[in-house]
Amino acid sequence: MTDTPTQLFIGGAWVDAADGATMPVDDPATGEIIAHVADAGVKDSRLAEDAAVQAQEEWARTAPRVRSEILRRAYEIILDRTDELAHLMTAEMGKPLAEARGEVAYAAEFFRWFSEEAVRIDGGGGLLPDGRNRMLLSRRPVGPCLLITPWNFPLAMGTRKIGPAIAAGCTMILKPAPQTPLSSLALAAILKEAGLPDGVLNVVTTSRAGEVCEPLLRGGRIRKLSFTGSTNVGRLLLAQSADAVVRTSMELGGNAPFIVFEDADLDKAVDGAMAAKMRNMGEACTAANRFFVHSSLGEEFGRRLAERMGALVVGPGTRDGVDVGPLIDRTGRAKVEDLVVDAVERGARVLVGGRTPEGPGSFYPPTVLTDVAPDSRLMDTEIFGPVAAILTFDDEDEVVRRANDTPWGLVGYVFTEGLDRALRVSERLEVGMVGLNTGLVSNPAAPFGGVKQSGLGREGGRVGIDEFLEYQYLAVPVR
Template sequence: MTEVRRQLFIGGAWADAAHGATLPVDDPATGEIIAHVADAGPEDARLAEEAAVSAQPGWARTAPRARSEILRRAYELILERTDELARLMTSEMGKPLAEARGEAAYAAEFLRWFSEEAVRIDGGLGLLPDGRTRMLLSRRPVGPSLLITPWNFPLAMATRKIGPAVAAGCTTILKPAPQTPLSALALAGILQEAGLPDGVLNVVPTSRAQAVCEPLLRGGRIRKLSFTGSTAVGRLLLAQCAGTVVRTSMELGGNAPFIVFEDADLDAAVDGAMVAKMRNMGEACTAANRFFVHRSVAGAFGRRLAARMAALEVGPGTRDGVDVGPLIDAAGRAKVEELVDDAVERGARVLTGGRTPGGPGCFYPPTVLADVAPGSRLLETEIFGPVAAILTFDDEDEVLDRANDTPWGLVGYVFTQGLDRGLRVSEGLEVGMVGLNTGLVSDPAAPFGGVKQSGLGREGGRAGIEEFLEYQYVAVPVR
């Protein structure tokens, strides 16, 4: 891979921001600035909008097979450059190289999946019940789309949105998180190399999200918003979309329950807990937040989980053998510190971790807390860090009530050897996804998304491309 460009990508060309502004990109393992990237403003956003709107008619007419082959080629290029992309992600986001390589593979799979979905967009022809009219149904792209991605999975969240949009025939403007713009810019270069026409993808990193995004959403030419981020920001964006009735899909916050029943295989439950909690240092919307463990096995589960967490190696993601990299920034670490301190002040016992190390970087140790008291702040908000909070329960109805007592509903995890109970509890959880005896639910072929204040719509799977398609119905009289 050539050197990643640090400019805006608009209309197929690389350009500096209108007023020459740049934003710094830090390495969270050291605090050092690793790059300065063009910092888009409203003028740049208007240029990106114009490029996307101008390219839309031609891209919508492009043959599905042609769209498919571009995505397939981009999939292959990502796999060829996995190590380079992984190092880029690790440098700007902090995750260990092994996890970053896994993310590159995961990101590529979205492009492969939607390359296959591009040629399966269908319609229909049927006779209406009165027998006097034929119904001709076709699918067409929603239109120019604004895609807003988070910093925790900078490559995969971009391909999870770009893949279905491109497959459906939509042009796009991608606004990556300001902490991690390099992965998005690298992806733009790959898609351009794969043959994506000018204007179909435009990338505008910015430190002024509201100034860039709000005019686009209120202007009437952007017809779709796909956002991944916090529920608080999601509410603001929904309000901005209301005036022009922009179609939205939103993957928002989570507060995932992880339920371990008395009949669970504890080894499998601990393995699942390590995945559900420690993927991406706990900085994931799918991360297990509240561990509800049956009273009869809570002690054993806590000891085993604490031993596994304590054995993890913490350090810079580029170093061999490191399992846990830094958190994204000082503010993220301070939030975790405050949540743990609050729980301990309320009586929680620290089984491992709980103390911030000295030295540079935004590191926080894997931490397990037992006897977490109701009302502790970490039970009511996303921790977004490597902290497992264990609570006990006595019966199924009780744990379901407590697990559902949250405005969020993204994912839940259930461990039990009873199939009937597993299915019954899964159905009782107010979430969009359930991991039954597994700590990993994410897959490009599965619909990803939540209920309640965890979001609207789905990404991935067959549902993913539906978010970027509209129906058109043509009534044809029967002669």
Template sequence: MTATVVPSTMDSVPKKLLVAGAWTDASDGRTMPVENPATGEVLCEVADATPEDGARALDASVAAQRDWAATAPRARSEILRRAYDLIIERVDELATIMTLEMGKPLAEARGEVTYAAEFFRWFSEEAVRVDGGFSATPDGKNHVMVLRQPVGPSLLITPWNFPLAMGTRKIGPAVAAGCTMVFKPAQQTPLSALALAAILTEAGLPNGVLNVITTSRAGEVVEPLLRGGNVRKLSFTGSTAVGKILLAQAADGVVRTSMELGGNAPFIVFSDADLDAAVAGAMVAKMRNMGEACTAANRLYVHSSVVEEFGARLAAKMAELRVAPGTEDGAQVGPLIDSAGLSKVEQLVADAVGRGARVLTGGAAPDGPGHFYPPTVLADVDSGSEMLRTEIFGPVAPIITFDDEDEVLRTANDTDWGLVGYVFTRDLARALRVSENLEVGMVGLNTGLVSNPAAPFGGVKQSGLGREGGRVGIEEFLEYKYVATPR
């Protein structure tokens, strides 16, 4: 590890925990480093929360819940709208913070900042649209009154790959619904979350409504919160393995959960597909965030009649991408998040090549510094290759040939995951048929991009529970209460 570097952009970002409206050190004084994955340099140190700090944050959330739930929906809406405006005003600053701590190119980081802001704008509008119901019972003897109320103190846990957008996607509906929060961002990318918390404070969010705990001791901090009985809602985005652990811990208190977990997205190109659209879609679905996305195209199934042309065209496009630190002008592919992520990609490619895959472009990491891996296309990937059974989380596109629609559907669905699938065809009947039969929560039909704040995001099988975004996103933070009254 090299000497600490503190860019001027870092100066305005809080480095402490946010508990009950106050920025505080960890109770034991410990800090943890935040590294730049492009260089290995330390950007700064932030507070490293203890389990006691987590308990203090939850106590603050519990204390603030009653008053916050009673706050007028319009007031909650206006806080979110002010926060949206502040984010938009600071796109470049927030993008630079994200690029430094996470690695994605500045152009892509700017896109994430505007995408993240949209969740606040969307849920600012949903805050004033929460409704219930009032009706007579079928026998006419009673009234049925249905109320919608906030579920209560919520624990929000986000990953490192979209450090701002995953925060706003959870905080937005919680604020709109009237829930207080304990927010634990990923260890690798705490700065975007801390900058976001500062913006919400500036926008007028009351003390104790949002509490932020950055920590390298996630398991020690989170487990007692889930088992303690005061957390009423868990919203987690991350790996399926960690999600299963959290589900077991949440069971003690019967904590309501929503989870966006891993993916193994099939990308299916039929013989009649528009290849220009299919290649462009593959570039988006594979290379967004250097492939470090749960929505990334993980298995590219291409019909035998077009596989050679598709592979050659995709490889040519991938080879044109400029790999460089995200802060450099013209950078299109930044580093992977850390050495473990890079090592995993290298091992998966080595396994596939060892089983007979052909490297059309890329295939070998450059010498350091940084955790870089070149955009890579593999053809003739054997069905037994490990990369077809796990998330690659890197810029590697494995191509598998198919001939029959039923065959490719069976293969595409032969996985524990079911987050998203992509389908490219000009046949309307086939498009609808395959979209219906793919065992996924989302389908990109002739497009490589599915994420949108106005749409319900989530998966089936071991890819998760519940949905984020869209009109249903706020539902995850609301309870139904039925009141029976005589007529």
């Protein structure tokens, strides 16, 4: 990791924080410090804002094909450096190398997708109904953006926001999570190598997020905020964005229901449960949180899932054969521990896992709970860990009501072999995405996002670039 940048990236240059501050980056598998990176303050964020604002006009005029080719080159560089980026991600975030390599491919695909969308930004036109004017519609970049990304997918969350911003012609300030800044800094270096002009992307790593971000949102020069993170932080950022009427996209928390009906293919359902629960050690907003299994299948489903979960190998992500790495830190693990203890105290049975291992790092074993009481805290809390909580049901209306009984609405999973039921239940779920007989919904070509308190707007897919574009209507008199 000696070649990984550790400074701020502002105006195309690598610079130290103005006050010289740095912050540590820990390996969650050992607790050891693996790097120190620049810790930005308000002065640094202002310099990044100046760079983004100064570059905006020229970047907006850049030909769409030029923007497209920059993204395509960056896509190819990322794939060429898969192993390097995967090791870096595993070191700072903990996920096993196999998953990290998968994330590199997923992250790169956002750049390829939006390289193709950059040349398809269109407008419209026509004669207005009164016959007096012609309407010409054009689409323009919204302007300088603030992008705030989480730690759980440090490379992919960056490309999912940077890709459409570049394609649309927007300049950016990227503020990555303090736990995982190295992947974002590596990404900035790749984009510079791919030919991105100075000032278009600026990366500000900081442990002082509130101090750094609030002045940007209230200042009036940042015109777009794209945030992925918790609902509580999202609410705060929405309030800060109100003064300057900053356009916002919010990808927030989830509390995904996973519903298994009596006619489900149980092999598919267990496979889907493993994918929906254990991707990224359960540290994903799309992770299945509440498993509703028909009472006729509850015991067998729990047995099979516990058998599969119990066979997973827990350990440092760099070690061969490891399936489950550490959680991001001790605080995250303590939260998972508390939720499991609460559920057990309310009557849940532990089929596998449930005990925190001794030793260094923030490991927690894959855990399956059954007979979970509906009032257990993990029923209305995003677990963000490798814990599957199983409840049973008998009636379709009942399970739909229970699935929707949450302020979140990101994703739901439905397993049934009946076409009518599949469509009916999917349409009744109050979520932005549904996995129908599959436990994996994320794809760069599909619109990602939720309803209710799971967020605003969509990322990815054909609509992903819309978040970074404005319409302008031009009225032309008919002569």
